[in-house]
Amino acid sequence: MREPKVALLGMILESNRFSRPADENDFRSLTWLEKEALLDEARAATPSLATEFAAFVRAMDATGPWHPVPCTLAASHPAGPVERSVFETIAGTIENQLAAAGPLDAVYICNHGAMVAEHTHDPDGDLMARVRAAVGPEALIVSTLDLHGNISPKMVDACDLIVGYRTNPHVDMIERGEEAAFCLRRCLASGTRPQLALAKPPIVPASVSLLTAEAPYGELIDYGQRRQAELGGAILNVSVFGNFIFSDTPDNGVSVVVTARSDLETAQQLAAEIAQRAWSERESFVRTLSTVDQAVAMARDPAGPPVIYSDAGDNPGGGGSGKTTELLAALHASGAQDVLYGSFFDPDLAAEAHRLGVGAEFTAVFNRHKGSAAWENWDRKFDAPARVLALHDGDVVGERGMTSGRQMQLGPCAALELNGIRVVVISDRAQTADPVFFHMLGLQIESARCVVVKSRGHFRAGFSRWFAPEQVFEIDTGGLTSPVLERWTFEFIPRPSFPLDPDALWKDTGQG
Ligand SMILES: [Zn+2]
Numbered sequence: 001m002r003e004p005k006v007a008l009l010g011m012i013l014e015s016n017r018f019s020r021p022a023d024e025n026d027f028r029s030l031t032w033l034e035k036e037a038l039l040d041e042a043r044a045a046t047p048s049l050a051t052e053f054a055a056f057v058r059a060m061d062a063t064g065p066w067h068p069v070p071c072t073l074a075a076s077h078p079a080g081p082v083e084r085s086v087f088e089t090i091a092g093t094i095e096n097q098l099a100a101a102g103p104l105d106a107v108y109i110c111n112h113g114a115m116v117a118e119h120t121h122d123p124d125g126d127l128m129a130r131v132r133a134a135v136g137p138e139a140l141i142v143s144t145l146d147l148h149g150n151i152s153p154k155m156v157d158a159c160d161l162i163v164g165y166r167t168n169p170h171v172d173m174i175e176r177g178e179e180a181a182f183c184l185r186r187c188l189a190s191g192t193r194p195q196l197a198l199a200k201p202p203i204v205p206a207s208v209s210l211l212t213a214e215a216p217y218g219e220l221i222d223y224g225q226r227r228q229a230e231l232g233g234a235i236l237n238v239s240v241f242g243n244f245i246f247s248d249t250p251d252n253g254v255s256v257v258v259t260a261r262s263d264l265e266t267a268q269q270l271a272a273e274i275a276q277r278a279w280s281e282r283e284s285f286v287r288t289l290s291t292v293d294q295a296v297a298m299a300r301d302p303a304g305p306p307v308i309y310s311d312a313g314d315n316p317g318g319g320g321s322g323k324t325t326e327l328l329a330a331l332h333a334s335g336a337q338d339v340l341y342g343s344f345f346d347p348d349l350a351a352e353a354h355r356l357g358v359g360a361e362f363t364a365v366f367n368r369h370k371g372s373a374a375w376e377n378w379d380r381k382f383d384a385p386a387r388v389l390a391l392h393d394g395d396v397v398g399e400r401g402m403t404s405g406r407q408m409q410l411g412p413c414a415a416l417e418l419n420g421i422r423v424v425v426i427s428d429r430a431q432t433a434d435p436v437f438f439h440m441l442g443l444q445i446e447s448a449r450c451v452v453v454k455s456r457g458h459f460r461a462g463f464s465r466w467f468a469p470e471q472v473f474e475i476d477t478g479g480l481t482s483p484v485l486e487r488w489t490f491e492f493i494p495r496p497s498f499p500l501d502p503d504a505l506w507k508d509t510g511q512g
Pocket of ligand 1: 147
């Protein structure tokens with residue numbers, strides 16, 4: 001066949017309903033690439049954009065001639081609902097680019113899947129529907145999504161293939177981008193029109209109970225892969241999405257999306273089968289955290305093994321501010337020694353450290369400009385005598401785990417010594433999932449008794465070289481990503497849903 005013409009686009013945001021709105025600068029400062037600049041970045045040695053996007057482009061490059069039509073890819077760090085005007089700007093730009101492109105064979109949409117907008121619960125679905133309207137019914141639309149996506153019927157209706165991550169921590173973005181490309185190639189070559197089915201058992205797990213190295217979630221994903229293999233070529237993809245509870249939308253809940261080569265009934269049966277299995281395992285989708293007191297005691301125990309803590313209430317990767325001080329203040333007050341703490345998002349403090357220079361001693365004031373909005377409740381002011389240990393410009397390439405090989409710009413960074421606690425201060429609100437946050441400042445992981453990271457789970461992949469699973473603890477701290485669900489008032493999540501409603505029945509299928 002002639003070379004396929006494939007449009008490339010996406011809008012990536014994981015929205016935490018309780019966090020501050022995502023504005024234009026949130027996208028401009030991370031990823032906002034159009035046309036040839038987008039394609040060039042995807043083909044760069046260490047791309048700064050979403051890994052699966054680059055992998056899709058490379059896989060298409062490697063599998064024969066094609067005619068890429070790069071449109072727009074915009075991505076923000078996780079934040080609150082996107083402002084309506086920003087969503088309209090990006091979606092409208094994409095529509096215009098698609099109209100200008102003329103007839104297309106396919107579209108690749110690189111989204112996250114848990115975006116909320118100020119004006120709608122399902123902007124991912126809206127964008128996909130608008131892309132479908134722009135390109136017509138003939139073009140194949142393939143999409144990759146994060147496994148924390150909240151999958152809506154609208155998204156499934158608009159797409160011909162949905163490929164979700166299968167790892168949490170997320171380390172399979174290259175494989176999923178490639179899978180989407182290979183699958184698209186096969187569909188185009190054979191004239192296949194895939195069929196999608198969606199099943200949604202009413203389970204809304206917190207992200208801490210969605211690790212794929214263990215049951216129940218990992219087992220469920222493996223089961224889907226086994227069933228796909230058993231069904232031979234009838235099934236193109238099985239994706240089991242865990243949801244992002246803090247989006248608080250009517251589409252929250254575990255979502256099983258099955259893409260069949262051609263037979264809708266086969267897709268529906270398998271989706272229902274996996275959804276039933278998830279429902280029967282629902283009691284396992286809960287997890288107990290360690291208290292701050294327990295964390296302090298372990299950090300001060302000279303006989304204990306080295307430990308790594310997730311500051312679970314403040315994960316910038318889930319919309320957290322990156323500025324809560326609860327665990328830092330508790331460890332500091334206890335006199336704990338040999339602690340690495342990363343990373344505190346405070347551009348003012350980083351700038352001050354850069355002005356003062358390495359070796360300077362001063363009073364470090366965290367959150368000097370604390371605001372009064374609800375989402376800043378936990379960003380308490382904290383000060384302590386400090387010494388500037390090291391400085392860095394924050395231009396780094398990820399070393400391990402989710403951001404391995406990815407270019408990151410963290411802005412001016414500093415390492416501060418606070419009486420035995422070495423604190424990394426950064427100027428971009430990023431989660432500390434990669435050891436490069438410490439290494440860039442000369443801090444060695446193996447020298448610490450206790451490492452604290454503002455990351456919910458992705459740090460497990462980045463730090464697995466130093467910490468076995470039994471040395472990893474999630475600490476129950478306050479903040480915008482606290483996984484203690486009883487503390488939140490969810491407004492839009494369908495009820496009843498387990499575990500918010502422990503006695504929930506799944507009425508749709510008469511189970512429970
Ligand atoms: Zn995710």
